Amino acid sequence: MARSDEPIIRVRGLRNQFGEQMIHDGLDLDVRRGEILGVVGGSGTGKSVLMRSIIGLQQPTAGEITVFGEPTLGRDETETVDIRKRWGVLFQGGALFSTLTVAENVQVPLREFYPNMDPALTDQIASYKVVMTGLPPNAGPKYPAELSGGMKKRAGLARALALDPELLFLDEPTAGLDPIGAAAFDELTRSLQRTLGLTVFLITHDLDTLHAICDRVAVLADKRVIAIGTIDELIATDHPWIAEYFSGPRGRAAVQSQHAAQARTTS
Amino acid sequence: MSGPADFSAADGGTLRFTGDLSLSRLGTLPDRLNAFDGTATVLDLSGVGRFDTVGAWVVHRFAAKSGAEIRGLDADKRHLLDQVEQADQPVAMRPEHVNPLTRVLGEVGQAVATAFHTLHGLLGFLGATTLAFLNVARHPSRFRFNAVVHRFEVVGVSALGIIGLMSFLIGMVIAQQGAVQLRQFGAEVFTINLVGRLTLREMGVLMTAIMVAGRSGSAFAAQLGTMKLTEEIDAMRTIGVSPMEALVVPRVLAAVLLMPLLGFYSSMIALIGGALLSWATLEIPPITFIQRIREVVPITDLYVGLIKAPVFGAIIAIAGCFQGLQVESDAEQVGSRTTAAVVQAIFLVIVLDAFFAVFFTWLGWN
Structure with missing residues (x-):
């Protein structure tokens, strides 16, 4: 087992190229065990491509990636099954299987990796995951087409958490949710992360999410990670894009609302 | 550990x-x-x-x-x-179980209701398309010339290759099968009658209609369905562009105008296929083949084919556009509606072909 101070994800010299267009060049990134790392960057800076490279959906042109201390690149899918069991992924739209009900969606990973498990137990596991992710108890037999956007994301999260992963990838989890739903989803991510001891790799554009739940934030620009640290540390750097991002009108509003929330909880 | x-x-x-x-x-x-x-x-x-x-x-x-x-x-x-x-709360896991008999009866009832609903919708859509054509005729400035020309290319020109190959093979198959059967009576020469009358009257237009339904009817349904999903059609409406005029009229017009051309082209290629096979197996030289075609095929056979073609084209385009515009909410429907468009178009084409057969016989065009 990996030592606890070793990064859970380690990316070195990653290069991704589509034809003439270079997305990443010499990108380095460490994700520490037990943290929520926010990944931000302008549109087209390759946030999703970075996530897809780490989870093996995209073959990078060069570089090395280790997850849980094991290299993932250039290996057979059968060799990485044990690593895949230990992470869960929530795609942007939830990516639920449209022909299966919510309960069946949550059971897919269990059935796939533990085919001998007692069906009664998989039913029970699916049922408490459904409740844990804040879905109403009658959501189990519903099909994805019958769910709202927020419920789809919750159901996608329930599926991502089906195997009790140590590492969770979230791709813009609050995009397209109303502010109340987005705040509730942030709260849910935070509480699950604490309860289950998760490490979370979180791609987002949502400044409120960054302020509310991220331990550290990595900024993608110029084809690599230009800065990584807490929000206060990032604001202290003098990179123009970061300054613009966190000190623009939306950034300031997020800081204010965060301070107000802290004041409420401490008083 | x-x-x-x-x-x-x-x-x-x-x-x-x-x-x-x-x-x-x-x-x-x-x-x-x-x-x-x-x-x-x-x-x-x-x-x-x-x-x-x-x-x-x-x-x-x-x-x-x-x-x-x-x-x-x-x-x-x-x-x-x-x-x-x-999190230990009672959670519903499975859809409620329904008695199989009730379910089957329910599905039959639903299917009948859907069939009537679709027929009703299709007739309504036919009316709406006709109105859109009249509107465009009254305001010629609203006619989208470029869109129509583009549809001409997609529906007609790019279909020439596949329709030509298909027709050529069908002509050869008809001639070959005819020759084998008619030889038993020493009547091989009637192969020419068979090929000529069958392709001009029925096969040319019918096979073209099936090919156009598969190529263009399905494309119409998928295009309009996707546009419906991405709210393009709603955006058109809010800007004041009528989707019927901008999307449906060019497609229907292209199909109506090109089906006779494609049908005629298909019949000619099938005749060439039949002629080549007759030359090769029956040793009938092409010039004799053409001569015999002129003698045995009445000109009304060509009229029959050319009269049916635009009607088939209209049915294919209307079924495609209608099903495309029925898409709501999810991407899976684009697939099922596209299938429905093709099935409906081919079914209606064959039913109408039967009516046409009776009608033309009644006219004395046989």
Whole structure:
């Protein structure tokens, strides 16, 4: 087992190229065990491509990636099954299987990796995951087409958490949710992360999410990670894009609302 | 690192759990716990290594069943167990079971209702398309010339290759089969009548209609369905552009105008195929073939084909556009509506072809 101070994800010299267009060049990134790392960057800076490279959906042109201390690149899918069991992924739209009900969606990973498990137990596991992710108890037999956007994301999260992963990838989890739903989803991510001891790799554009739940934030620009640290540390750097991002009108509003929330909880 | 999950019974109803109580290391523990029939008053978890929600759930369920008390957890594990306990609520897992007889009857009823609903919708759409054509005729400036020309290319020009190949092969097959059968009566020369009348009157236009339904009818449904999904059609309406005029009229017009051309082209290629085969197997030179065609095929056969073609084109385009515009809400519907468009178009084409056959016979065009 990996030592606890070793990064859970380690990316070195990653290069991704589509034809003439270079997305990443010499990108380095460490994700520490037990943290929520926010990944931000302008549109087209390759946030999703970075996530897809780490989870093996995209073959990078060069570089090395280790997850849980094991290299993932250039290996057979059968060799990485044990690593895949230990992470869960929530795609942007939830990516639920449209022909299966919510309960069946949550059971897919269990059935796939533990085919001998007692069906009664998989039913029970699916049922408490459904409740844990804040879905109403009658959501189990519903099909994805019958769910709202927020419920789809919750159901996608329930599926991502089906195997009790140590590492969770979230791709813009609050995009397209109303502010109340987005705040509730942030709260849910935070509480699950604490309860289950998760490490979370979180791609987002949502400044409120960054302020509310991220331990550290990595900024993608110029084809690599230009800065990584807490929000206060990032604001202290003098990179123009970061300054613009966190000190623009939306950034300031997020800081204010965060301070107000802290004041409420401490008083 | 501790071993796989296990438990042992000690005196006084204490069950001591050891190892990792986690999904990957659980093994047969749930089954053994279910089979455990002694009394348990205390569950001691102080020897447990890794502990996840599945392990917590199994312990929680057992504790709830046997009324035992859970002990020996540190703060993190206690928190996890509390969260899992809170999530233990009755959850509906499966859609309600329906009696098979009721379900079958329900599905039959639904299918009949859908059929009538579709027929009704299709007739309504035919009316709406006609109105759109009249509107465009009244305001010629609203006619989208470029869109129509583009459809001409997609529906007609790019179909020439595949329709030509198909027709050529069909002409050859008709001639070959005809020659084999007619030879038994020494009447091989009537192969020419067979090829000429069959292709000009029926096969040329019918096979072209089936090919156009598969190529263009499906494309119309998929295009309009996707535009409906991405709200392009709603955007058009809000800007004041009528989707009927901008999208449906060019497609229907292209299909109506090009079907006769494609049908004629298909018949000619089929004749060439038949002529080549007759030349090769029956030793009828092409010039004789053409001569005989002129003698035995009445000109009304060509009229029959050319009159049917635009009607078929209209049916194909209207079925495609109608089904495309029926798409709502999800991407799966684009697929099912596209299939429905092709099936409907081919079905209606064949039904109408039968009516046409009776009608032209009644006219005396045989």
